[in-house]
Amino acid sequence: MHSPPHQHGHTPHQARSVALHRAAVTELLKPVRAHGRTETLALRDALGKGLAQDVMAALNLPPFAxxxxxxxxxxxxxxxxxxxxxxxxxxxxxxxxxxxxxxxxxxxxxxxxxxxxxxxxxxxxxxxxxxxxxxxxxxxxxxxxxxxxxxxxxSAGSDIAAGERALTSGTFLGPAQLGLLAALGIAEVTVRRPVTVLLATTGDEVVEPGQPLPAGKIYDSNGTLLESAMRQAGLAVVRTAIASDHPDEFRALLRSHAGAVDLIVTTGGVSKGAYEVVRQAMDGQATEFLHVAMQPGGPQGIGTFDGVPFLGFPGNPVSCLVSFEMFLRPVLAELFGAPSPRIPVHARLGHSLSSPEHKHQVRRGTLQGDGTVRLEGGESSHLMHALAGSNALVHVPVGVSALAEGDEVEVWML
Amino acid sequence: MHSPPHQHGHTPHQARSVALHRAAVTELLKPVRAHGRTETLALRDALGKGLAQDVMAALNLPPFAxxxxxxxxxxxxxxxxxxxxxxxxxxxxxxxxxxxxxxxxxxxxxxxxxxxxxxxxxxxxxxxxxxxxxxxxxxxxxxxxxxxxxxxxxSAGSDIAAGERALTSGTFLGPAQLGLLAALGIAEVTVRRPVTVLLATTGDEVVEPGQPLPAGKIYDSNGTLLESAMRQAGLAVVRTAIASDHPDEFRALLRSHAGAVDLIVTTGGVSKGAYEVVRQAMDGQATEFLHVAMQPGGPQGIGTFDGVPFLGFPGNPVSCLVSFEMFLRPVLAELFGAPSPRIPVHARLGHSLSSPEHKHQVRRGTLQGDGTVRLEGGESSHLMHALAGSNALVHVPVGVSALAEGDEVEVWML
The missing domain is CATH 2.170.190.11 (Molybdopterin biosynthesis moea protein, domain 3.)
Incomplete structure (x- = not known):
């Protein structure tokens, strides 16, 4: 999977589409599913997990007229x-x-x-x-x-008849699904074990929250943002200390954890600057650094590090979250039944917007009770305050360079 | 709050509107907020909780150009x-x-x-x-x-300027909000403690999942369904054993737990049958049993038991979940900042439907990628299998008796 650095990764004809990159992430993570690790849990402990096998109804619901x-x-x-x-x-x-x-x-x-x-x-x-x-x-x-x-x-069996399939393998287990299992008299359920992610945020400029902030430095928000999003999605997360920009140190840091995780996710260091620690640390590994036709979150790394699946997200917080939502979350929902998938919702734009025609733009916004979506902040990927005031991602597909107020857009509720 | 049993609770002129009942639940739970119990947590532990105070930015974001x-x-x-x-x-x-x-x-x-x-x-x-x-x-x-x-x-402060309000008291803390706090260098945050609910399911006909099922009995799904929904919404839940239909035993059961909880929620026994254990057990308490102009979930109890706020949900599982979603969840979101509120989404009906004109009907459905919503099951409140196959609640307001395929409806994503 080696490839030369993209010198012109931003030009459309060399960028990979969102769909193709998502397919690549699916291929990368399929072997994790193949591990087939499951556990059998009491219903109350199975909330938010993915069902590991079909469940058939052993009785009628209701059991009698x-x-x-x-x-x-x-x-x-x-x-x-x-x-x-x-x-x-x-x-x-x-x-x-x-x-x-x-x-x-x-x-x-x-x-x-x-x-x-x-x-x-x-x-x-x-x-x-x-x-x-x-x-x-x-x-x-x-x-x-x-x-x-x-x-x-x-009548007996009017909800579900004995012998029918009640739930399909891979179903996300929320309150209603667990309630159905209880109604069927089932007290324990076999679910897929959570995927364990090693989350490594990088950057010599990044400082842990709560520490003094030297000039030129910023606080690390990617770690908190992504760890929270991953835990909310049912992943087990292992955090490293913030990695320095020394590739050897970074490699050693990854190696100290890689044996215990299913997936490595890094933030930062994947672009075409002069100090790209993740790119440098992955030298010799089966990894690829490329540009996805998406804004924000274009620069992406993908491959394996010492055989462990690896995704390299960009360094800006909004880019990180968009990368997670566009690539990792939907693939996990598909392969593991958890988290619950985001359902696309259609809303009317509260403003006009422009978008790079050859990229899939993901804006942040607030879906309002009247069915319109208000954009929060601009397209820039450093706007954490605007992200924190949003409840939705707004999708502007490839091929669209402008939308007017009132135009319909696809929205994912966060 | 005493009132005689409603003999005709189903007739529209005597039923309370959904809005009025939600307002009554808000009044009931306001004193819980007044306890003002907060705790200060590391960011990672504050996921899903409600912010207890405004947070001001102590620095510019970004800190420098x-x-x-x-x-x-x-x-x-x-x-x-x-x-x-x-x-x-x-x-x-x-x-x-x-x-x-x-x-x-x-x-x-x-x-x-x-x-x-x-x-x-x-x-x-x-x-x-x-x-x-x-x-x-x-x-x-x-x-x-x-x-x-x-x-x-x-430029420095282009995301948020030092001294500006970053987050408002009562904000739900999801990944983006925690990421913003981290970006501001904040490592710990003061949140509202979770509301603790005593959840008591009733009924001589109800058996715990995993036990043998005698003729005439059904498995308890309300307990699992509501406990899961409550825990997903950030509540702390105390479960009792399934209560018998003896009012004295039920009162003793509630009293053994009531001192340790903020709210009592019961299921079943609130209607106008001959064996309504919750109604009977609440005799002498400041409680009211009434009919809300809603389908399902019409029969409701509300008041206090030995001074502890009490909500009595009906006994069918779909009615229980609808009661939670319509009354308890939105009030908790408003008063405590958690859970995150359901955002109304507009979708087109995939089928025609009919609805009782004087009631707010809540149907279950699947919002699909094309922006249409497919109804799952009928209007009957015992259809757990249909509920488990749904991802949304579909609202048909009072005053509407029929809708056609393609009509716009308000939908809440579950």
């Missing part, structure tokens, strides 16, 4: 047109197996309770005359209106 | 129309404080490096002739095109 309302269980033949007066028998609480219903009678039944044998419909209590349940022990009758068979009955 | 490109720092007066040939001086790496730039010279400068005194613009290296940096020690000249002052210079 039950009432959708508080009302009277009847045989619909007993309440023909014009309704009928029926004797009220003992009530059916939820959780009980009721006695069979005799013809000509009505059984008070609670929501979720099993429909008695012989009954095929429920009349809601508020449609009965009188519109209440008799007191315990009271012998009485009730008038009920005409009711078709099946009314307010949830 | 720096280069946006790898290129040559120049005085723009030295490169007038037609360009000029300049002597190349020693390069400026990122992280260094460079010597002042003499007139008539150009300093190789790396992205992020400090602009030398005397320079006011950067020419990208690829626009120079030759379009590369000289080798170390090489004495040479470079031809550079005309360049306006300020070109490719990120």
């Amino acid at each position: 039950n009432s959708q309302m508080d009302g009277f269980a009847v045989n619909s033949l007993d309440v023909p047109d014009g309704g009928a007066k029926l004797s009220v028998v003992v009530p059916v609480p939820a959780g009980a197996v009721p006695a069979a219903l005799d013809r000509g009678t009505a059984a008070p039944i609670m929501t979720g309770a099993m429909i008695p044998t012989g009954a095929d419909a429920v009349v809601p209590v508020e449609r009965a005359v009188p519109d209440r349940f008799p007191a315990p022990g009271e012998t009485t009758t009730v008038w009920l209106p005409a009711t078709a068979a099946g009314t307010f009955v949830r | 720096n280069s946006q490109m790898d290129g040559f720092a120049v005085n723009s007066l030295d490169v007038p129309d037609g360009g000029a040939k300049l002597s190349v001086v020693v390069p400026v790496p990122a992280g260094a404080v460079p010597a002042a730039l003499d007139r008539g010279t150009a300093a190789p400068i790396m992205t992020g490096a400090m602009i030398p005194t005397g320079a006011d613009a950067v020419v990208p290296v690829e626009r120079a002739v030759p379009d590369r940096f000289p080798a170390p020690g090489e004495t040479t000249t470079v031809w550079l095109p005309a360049t306006a002052a300020g070109t490719f210079v990120r």
Whole structure:
């Protein structure tokens, strides 16, 4: 995968498309999936993880025909047109197996309770005359209106039938998916283990937050930004100290951790300046440094370091986050079922914008309640404050050089 | 807050609007905010929490004028129309404080490096002739095109200026917000402590997943569903065992935990059936059981139990999740800054639908890449499998009884 440095990586005909680079990241990470590492967890511990195998329903949901309302269980033949007066028998609480219903009678039944044998419909209590349940022990009758068979009955298996596939391998396990597993009586689930990432931020100019800031230096925000985004996406993250700009030291730093991780992600040092520590440290490794037709986040490194998959993100914070969202997050969602994928949303631009025609531009913005998206900050990749005020990424595809206020754009909610 | 049971809670004129009930939940939970409990955490531990106070920028971002490109720092007066040939001086790496730039010279400068005194613009290296940096020690000249002052210079404070408000109290701390704090050199942040919820699922018909399932019983999915949703939203959750339908036992169960929590949430037992354990257990408490003009999730309880705020959700799983999303989650986002609020998204319906005109209907659906939303399952509140296949809630407001394919709806991404 060696290639000479791009001297003109910004010119469109030499840049790789976003789709091709994402495909390259997928190829890079597929072997990580092949490790097939799974773990079996109690449901509460599986939140945010990717299901490792299909789950089939071992029972019907609901398990038995039950009432959708508080009302009277009847045989619909007993309440023909014009309704009928029926004797009220003992009530059916939820959780009980009721006695069979005799013809000509009505059984008070609670929501979720099993429909008695012989009954095929429920009349809601508020449609009965009188519109209440008799007191315990009271012998009485009730008038009920005409009711078709099946009314307010949830039939067995109407949610899912026994033997059907409830969830597919690779499904992201959020509250609803875990709730479904619980409804099926499943207490433990087999999930993919999280991908472990070594995150190394580079730069002689970068200082840890909380330390004094010498002139010419900046605080490292990439580490916090990317570690948070990765942890939110369910990755296990190993952070190194901020790496110096000495390639030998940087190589040693990576080697001290590489055996324990699935993926190395670096920030900075991938561009065509004179002091590009990541490029220099990767000399002799099966890595490639190239330009993706994307703004920000164009300069990218990809390959392996001592056999461990490696992604080199650029050094500006916005570029880092965009790189993560465009390349790593969607590939992880696809290969591992976690994190949950970003769903593209369509919104109307609150302003006009311009974009380099040969690049996929990713702007930051705030999707508002009226369906418009307000851009936050300019296109520059150092604007952390604008990023922190945004709730969405706004996509301007290749081939578009200008958009007007009101034009529709694709937006990813952060 | 006592009120008689609603015999006709389903009729529209007696139901409370969604907005009024949400306002009541806000009033109920405001005193929890007033506790003012905060904690100071390292940035990495503050992910997903709500900022407890405004954060002001103590420094400019960027802290000093720096280069946006790898290129040559120049005085723009030295490169007038037609360009000029300049002597190349020693390069400026990122992280260094460079010597002042003499007139008539150009300093190789790396992205992020400090602009030398005397320079006011950067020419990208690829626009120079030759379009590369000289080798170390090489004495040479470079031809550079005309360049306006300020070109490719990120001025000090252009992202945020010292003294400006960086983040507002109550901001949800996601990756970007934590990244901004790191960029400002801040290593620890004061956040609101999570709200602690006692979650009690009720019902004699309900069995824990993993146990055998007797006839007439169902597995408890509400506990897993709501606990997961609450934990995902940053709440601390205390689960009770499944409560029986005996009011005295249920009261004792709540009392054994109530002193240690901020809020009690129950599921089931709030409707108008004959065995409504939550209603019965709340007898004598300042609670109210009412109908909200919403489908599903109409029957709701609200008030205090022994002085602890209490919300009683209905017993069907979809109703539980809708209750959480409609009432508890948005109020917590507003009062505590966490979780991050759901942003309304506009989408086109993939099908027609009908809705009770006097209720706010919440359907489940899948927002697709083309901007349409496909409904999953019907309107019935027991359809866990359909919920587990959805990625969004679809809102049909009061006053609407039918929508056609292609009509615009408001959608909340789950």
